[in-house]
Amino acid sequence: MSLQCQKCSYLREFEAIVLSCKPTVLNQLNCYEVLLNDTILFPAGGGQPSDHGQIAGFDVINVERRGDCSAVHYIMEPVMAGQHVTLCVDWARRFDHMQQHSGQHLITAIADQMYHYKTTSWNLATGIDGKCFIELSSPSITDEELQSIEDKCNECIRNRIAMRARWLDPDSDELKTIRTRGLPDDVAGPVRVIDIEGIDSNMCCGTHVNNLSDIQAIKLLYAEQKKGNTIVYYIAGNRVFHYLGKTVLHEKKLTKLLCTGTTEHCDSVERILKIQKQQNKIIRTQLRELAKLLSFQHLHNEPVDPLAIIHRDDGDNEFMNIIASELTKKDILVFVTVGDNKTNGQFLLASNNETLINDLGPKVTDLLDGKGGGRKGRYQGKVNNMSRRSDVATLLREAIQQK
Ligand SMILES: [Zn+2]
Incomplete structure (x- = not known):
């Protein structure tokens, strides 16, 4: 070809x-x-x-x-x-492919030369944000090895080593010594070989740079283990500068948000997460206490209403379940909701009367435009129209009076 x-x-x-x-x-x-x-x-x-x-x-x-x-x-x-x-x-796309593809040849050659890691597959992710990868025949590769491979690749780029295509007769002895991962069945006539002068020869049909200096730079990003091999993600050429540009912008945003210098970003985020964890714990405890308090309040209003309707914007499942447990001890029909007062939310309907709940649950779900299900005297659902809670209240009140 x-x-x-x-x-x-x-x-x-x-x-x-x-x-x-x-x-x-x-x-x-x-x-x-x-x-x-x-x-x-x-x-x-x-x-x-x-x-x-x-x-x-x-x-x-x-x-x-x-x-x-x-x-x-x-x-x-x-x-x-x-x-x-x-x-x-489309030269921007093509040159990008030439940089990533030639970068792959170089990384493959250097990984083999330095550590005898063979390339078993590779992927050129399209688009300037894409991360390419090379799969190497080693169950693991250390950070030091990755750094050495990257350093050596960039040294070759700085040394402006030539990269060129030549065509060999299919019967030539030299061809038998040249690295390939297999040629298509329909290849006929001279075979195309890509040389990186003094470093590597490889059969390939792709487009490449004619001098390693056109790759500009190679950055090995990180490695992942996969079924006995290691996947090494990398970017080359303009993608390195694009990635760096994005990272700098990201860093600037973080500096502004966290009000700390770049070296303190991680410490700062760790501190915030720790505080958030502590505060979440406090909120959960207080929400539990509030659920018990609201249940207690309902039971101590004389005369005790056989229907309890309780709503809390920032409640959660546990909040609803505590109220249901506390009030069903006293044979009360419980309707608890959490979420936005008008739009999306969750509800829990509970009673000791299982038949009553089986009858009312689907009706409440329909009224509030949601989906739900339940068993053993509890019916729970996610709904889209919380503004109709007053209609639910009327329905429940009527149901109790008919009992
Ligand atoms: Zn190639």
């Missing part, structure tokens, strides 16, 4: 001749598939996603590899067979 984009990955514009253009359907979209005499738009391959770009001013929505040395382009408008067309590649 040898397309113009593989001979010179830096071409951003190219004149091509349309060989054919016919209507087709791609992802349920009516469009046209176009074959050209050659292309600078890379079809997906070698772990690298396809390019975006234009043919004769029309957006290319996808490029796919067809056979060993052809690419099919999908566009929304037709072009004529024989027509000379200008191809443009």
Whole structure:
């Protein structure tokens, strides 16, 4: 396979001749598939996603590899067979892919050279925010090893080492010594090899930088263990600066919010979380006490009302359950609600009379526009219309009077 984009990955514009253009359907979209005499738009391959770009001013929505040395382009408008067309590649996307992909070659080579860790798979996450990864054949990799690999990669970048493609005869002895993770079945003719001068040779069909200096920088982010291997996340080139820019903004926001310098951010957050935990504990205790107090108050109002209706905006499940437990001891029908007074909330209906609750529960749920269920004299639900609690009160009062 040898397309113009593989001979010179830096071409951003190219004149091509349309060989054919016919209507087709791609992802349920009516469009046209176009074959050209050659292309600078890379079809997906070698772990690298396809390019975006234009043919004769029309957006290319996808490029796919067809056979060993052809690419099919999908566009929304037709072009004529024989027509000379200008191809443009979405350079920001392509150069980003070249940086991440070439970065992968370099990390793979250095991890192998320094620690004999082999790359078993890799992923080029698309988009400037994407984090790429390399899967290495080791159950674990230390932080020191990761740092050494990163340092060595960046040293190679600073040393401006050349990276270039060459084509070898499929029968050549040299090819047998070159690293590959397998070639597609339909590859015929010379095999493309990517060399990082003096460091690595690898069979690959993708687009790469022609000098490591164009990778600019590599940052290994973190590692995760996966089924006996280690996944190392990384970013290269412009993504490093984009990530750094985002992180600095984030840091500035935190500095403003926490009113502390960057070195104290973590301590500050830990302190806040500790205080929050203590305060939550106090709130929970007070809410429990309040539930008992409200129950006590209800039982000591003479005469005792056989129906208790209690609402608390900031209550919780435990709050409702305590009230239900306290008041059903005295054979009272309990209707407790928590949440917003008008919109969303929760309710608990409880009584010693299981039949009564089984009858009233669904009616209350309907009135408050919610979903609920229950058993053993308790019926609980989440509702969307708390403003109809007064209708529920009327329903419950009538039910008690009919008893
Ligand atoms: Zn490659």
